[in-house]
Amino acid sequence: MLPLLPFFIFTGFFLIWPVIAVTLRSLHGNKNEWTFANYRPILKAGPYFHAFVVSLKLSIMTAVIGSILGAFFAYVIVKYARGKFGAVIDSISAVFANSGGVPLAFMFIAAFGTEGVVTVVLKKLGWDIYAGHFTIFSFTGVVLVYSFFQIPLMVLVFKPAIAGLRSEWEEASTNLGASQLTYWRRVAIPILTPSFIGAFFLLFAGGFSAYATARALTVGTVPLVPIIIGTLVDGNVVSDQANLGDALAVGMIVVATVAMAGYIWAQRQAAKWRSS
Amino acid sequence: MKRISLKWPLIALSSTFAFILFVVPLYGAAAYSFKGNGGKGHSFANYQWLIHADGFYPSLFTSLKLAVLAGVLNLLLMVPTMVYLNLKGQKFKPLVDFLCILPLIIPVVSLAIGAQVAMPEFLQNTEYELVFFFVIIALPYTYRALDTSLQTVALKTLVEASRSLGASWTRTIIRVIVPAIRSGITGALFLTFALSIGEYTITSLLHWETFPTWTVVAAQQNILGAIAISVFSFVGAIVLLTAIALFSKKRVQQVEVEA
Amino acid sequence: MSKKDRVSSTLELRGVSRHFGSVKALDGLDLVVEPGELVALLGPSGCGKTTALRIVAGLEVATSGELLVNESRYNEVPASERDMGMVFQSYSLFPNLTVSENIEYGLRARKIDADKRKKRVDRMLELVGLSVKAKAYPHQLSGGQQQRVALARALAIEPRVLLLDEPLSALDAQVRGQIREEIRRIQLELGITTLFVTHDQEEAMAISDRVGVMSHGKLEQIDTPIGLYNAPATPFVASFVGQANRIPAQITAKGKARVLNQKVNISENAGNFEEGQSVNVIIRPELLEIVSESDTDATRGIVALKSFLGPMTKIGIAVEGAPLIHLNIASREVRKIEIGEKIAFKISSDEVMAERV
Numbered sequence: 001m002l003p004l005l006p007f008f009i010f011t012g013f014f015l016i017w018p019v020i021a022v023t024l025r026s027l028h029g030n031k032n033e034w035t036f037a038n039y040r041p042i043l044k045a046g047p048y049f050h051a052f053v054v055s056l057k058l059s060i061m062t063a064v065i066g067s068i069l070g071a072f073f074a075y076v077i078v079k080y081a082r083g084k085f086g087a088v089i090d091s092i093s094a095v096f097a098n099s100g101g102v103p104l105a106f107m108f109i110a111a112f113g114t115e116g117v118v119t120v121v122l123k124k125l126g127w128d129i130y131a132g133h134f135t136i137f138s139f140t141g142v143v144l145v146y147s148f149f150q151i152p153l154m155v156l157v158f159k160p161a162i163a164g165l166r167s168e169w170e171e172a173s174t175n176l177g178a179s180q181l182t183y184w185r186r187v188a189i190p191i192l193t194p195s196f197i198g199a200f201f202l203l204f205a206g207g208f209s210a211y212a213t214a215r216a217l218t219v220g221t222v223p224l225v226p227i228i229i230g231t232l233v234d235g236n237v238v239s240d241q242a243n244l245g246d247a248l249a250v251g252m253i254v255v256a257t258v259a260m261a262g263y264i265w266a267q268r269q270a271a272k273w274r275s276s
Numbered sequence: 277m278k279r280i281s282l283k284w285p286l287i288a289l290s291s292t293f294a295f296i297l298f299v300v301p302l303y304g305a306a307a308y309s310f311k312g313n314g315g316k317g318h319s320f321a322n323y324q325w326l327i328h329a330d331g332f333y334p335s336l337f338t339s340l341k342l343a344v345l346a347g348v349l350n351l352l353l354m355v356p357t358m359v360y361l362n363l364k365g366q367k368f369k370p371l372v373d374f375l376c377i378l379p380l381i382i383p384v385v386s387l388a389i390g391a392q393v394a395m396p397e398f399l400q401n402t403e404y405e406l407v408f409f410f411v412i413i414a415l416p417y418t419y420r421a422l423d424t425s426l427q428t429v430a431l432k433t434l435v436e437a438s439r440s441l442g443a444s445w446t447r448t449i450i451r452v453i454v455p456a457i458r459s460g461i462t463g464a465l466f467l468t469f470a471l472s473i474g475e476y477t478i479t480s481l482l483h484w485e486t487f488p489t490w491t492v493v494a495a496q497q498n499i500l501g502a503i504a505i506s507v508f509s510f511v512g513a514i515v516l517l518t519a520i521a522l523f524s525k526k527r528v529q530q531v532e533v534e535a
Numbered sequence: 536m537s538k539k540d541r542v543s544s545t546l547e548l549r550g551v552s553r554h555f556g557s558v559k560a561l562d563g564l565d566l567v568v569e570p571g572e573l574v575a576l577l578g579p580s581g582c583g584k585t586t587a588l589r590i591v592a593g594l595e596v597a598t599s600g601e602l603l604v605n606e607s608r609y610n611e612v613p614a615s616e617r618d619m620g621m622v623f624q625s626y627s628l629f630p631n632l633t634v635s636e637n638i639e640y641g642l643r644a645r646k647i648d649a650d651k652r653k654k655r656v657d658r659m660l661e662l663v664g665l666s667v668k669a670k671a672y673p674h675q676l677s678g679g680q681q682q683r684v685a686l687a688r689a690l691a692i693e694p695r696v697l698l699l700d701e702p703l704s705a706l707d708a709q710v711r712g713q714i715r716e717e718i719r720r721i722q723l724e725l726g727i728t729t730l731f732v733t734h735d736q737e738e739a740m741a742i743s744d745r746v747g748v749m750s751h752g753k754l755e756q757i758d759t760p761i762g763l764y765n766a767p768a769t770p771f772v773a774s775f776v777g778q779a780n781r782i783p784a785q786i787t788a789k790g791k792a793r794v795l796n797q798k799v800n801i802s803e804n805a806g807n808f809e810e811g812q813s814v815n816v817i818i819r820p821e822l823l824e825i826v827s828e829s830d831t832d833a834t835r836g837i838v839a840l841k842s843f844l845g846p847m848t849k850i851g852i853a854v855e856g857a858p859l860i861h862l863n864i865a866s867r868e869v870r871k872i873e874i875g876e877k878i879a880f881k882i883s884s885d886e887v888m889a890e891r892v
Contacts, residue, residue, distance in 0.1 A: 003356060003357070003360040003365070004357060004360060004361070004365055004368055004372070006353060006356075006357065007353060007354070007357040007372065007375075010353055010408075010411075011375045011378075011412070011415075014391075014408045014409060014411075014412050015375070015378060015379065015382075015387070015412050017390075017394050018387055018389075018390025018391050018393065018394040018395070019382060019386070019387070019390050020394075021390055021393040021394035022386065022389050022390040022393050022394070025393050069293070069297075072290065073290055073293075073294065076286050076287060076290040079283075079286075080283065080286070080287055092514075095513070095514050096298065096514075099510065099514075101474055101475075101476050101488065102474075102476050102488050102491060102492055102506060103474070103506040103507070103509055103510040104510065106305070106491075106495070106502060106503045106506035106507065107301055107302065107305035107503075107506060107507055107510055108301055108305070109499070109503060110304060110305035110308035110503045110507060111300065111301040111302075111303075111304030111305045111308065112301070112304070116304060116308065117303075117304035117305070117307045117308045118300060118301070118304040147297065148297070148298065148301065151297065166626050166627075168623045168625075168626055168627040169627065169629060171592075171594055171621075171623070171627075172621065172623060172627045172628075172629075172688075173629075173640070174593075174594070174614045174615045175592055175593075175594070175614060175615070175617075175619065175620070175621045175689075176615075176620075176640050176641030176644055176688070176689075176692060177615050177616070177618070177641050177644040177645055177692065178615065178640065178641070178643075178644035179615065179644075182644060186629075186632070186640070187629045187631065187632070190631045191630065191631050205381070208383070209383035209384065209385065211383075211384060211385050211476070211477040212476035212477050212480075212488070215476070215480070215492070216476075216492055216495075226383070226385045226477075229385050229389060229481075230385070230480070230481060233388075233389070233392070233481050234483075245389060246389060246393065249383075249385060249386040249389040249390070250386070252383045252385060252386050253382055253383065253386045256381055256382065256383050256386075257381060260380075260381045272674070273630035273631055273672075273674060
């Protein structure tokens, strides 16, 4: 037990204690009294509630896009990418899945910004993507950029589930006289669903908590909870509630925890059907 | 009647999709970074500007410094911990595993605010406070890398053999265990380093200047230059990591064959 | 329609081959399975037996040759329309469906109405003795139970032909014997034409009407179990089926050889040998008998091994110039024989198989 003390002390002090501290302070009002006042702006209509809504919308959207497209790619990769080629795809997916942050945002600005290379090329071909409401610096832009790492993350997480579909099941289904569609409807999709849901939760949590990418892209143009926390900390925005930022931070922890609980629950469901 | 094979249409469709979603932005960004002044022609002007810009070297140096420290601290903390965990501390494994997953669950933003609230004054006044948090953020990957490595090595046997031959604990760890889990250690080290160099969230919320935060500020003056360096580091990282992944797989296969 | 009314089908393979580039997984297989017959394809891994079965099922396509069911050509019929029930080696039950839902899967695909389905499922469950497990999930069943459900599922659709792909290989030894007998019992009761693939010769011999021994994509011999055992057509069959001793010998004349200083006749099926050629003679343990020390024609050796196998005991005899010779004796009579003792034995067969060295 003793040799583990350094670890426990380290994580206790730098991980657990900050979480506890911010939770405690979020429950203290302007005059240092115990109160829920910091949470009220979040829970009733207003800019902070709105920010949560937008953040949730963003996370759900990118999770949906990421999970559906990622599942599609995962299927194609498992079925057709064998051996060395498959290994290369794995590595590339891993790299893309962990990309994010500032360089990613800049990369998309470079490609799809108002003077971006791709924008210019498309304009030459007759399609001005900025003619409508689109801009890379908007909500839609953020969704596009997030997809760059959400989709590979989905591929990474979902691939094992698809690989776990035994060929015997499809062969038995065919042998018994059922069509491909029936097989998918009655066997494959039900089996894949828990893993899919779990992966969705994972993508959702990631999309919700992401900060750097959104910051580099939007700087206040899109109201997202992580960004607002940033502006409160910078002192660019001052609120009546001194510890509002803490409440927002705790709110984020709650959302992320719920998502992770969903992920763990789904994983357990998926494991239930693994044969003894 | 035969079933129509979906194989090639699917491969074509997904390749096109993948190309549009992933290759196009990468290429576009790379092309952009070579743009000359006024947007016409190609040049290295942006990269040159960047290198001469105010704050480039200091922030880069800071990032490297902090990343190295984080990597070293991480190993010093986690290697003995993981070794003990797998040898005698088995019953603590679930707890440690959970603690190492936490940084993935707790949004980094929230951790940053927590740091602001919780950390003592003297710590908050130095940029070295970032080192500790970089280690925390790297925990999930470190745990995984070291644990996987330790599982594949016959740890108990190695230790018993070494001890029965008269070696002390320190000697055993340094001379026997560390070489055996070399791949896990390099993996963890590399990941910590990469994470630390690129970390933006906590750094900017705690108002320190490292390379990533400097780039964002510099971008406001010269977007082209900032983009140039970002793209370069990004594409470079992708190429590097893919190459490493390809080569390290080969090494694993070789070891398996020899065994 | 009850099982007894259904006409059993004939299954025929004519010159069926399967080539992958230069690899010949199956090389010109000719096989007829008569109505109601249980034929086993027996051989080591890679001999082509599974490929043959999968071609019959439609899961793989033959590169040449014809597949016929009741005289009609089946090569182009899609696998889902062949009306054949297949039981796989393991893990073929749909994990997200209950036992009943698994069994009725093929029936639902055929759009049979709910009442009829229920009746048939109940009957199948009774047939395999798992009525009590109707609502269980596959992961809650033992290996043997899972295979019984797989069998019920395959039979529920009242197929023309039953195909079994090493159904017992993944089971524990003890369970294997039980399930194997159940398969035979049910097969006989339903009178269904069956093709059964396995690498375990004991299994194949125990329940089949005929056994086809395969090697390197070719059928070496097909005969009743006793036929294969007593009159193996090739050395491979002789050593693969049943146990055998391989003893170095020398050809003395056409059709004759000298082994362990005894004279034997070589079976015609062994092929042609030259005088003086060194061969291995293949002799089954039960064709060796212990004789008294005084017998001059006998071979002498020392008892090196005694393995109690239940009703029989296997004796291993060390003889100069030969590998360990195995001999079976009824356990009752073995009490007087001790390890280290001198012993004498003779070959008690008219004809033996031989192979090149």
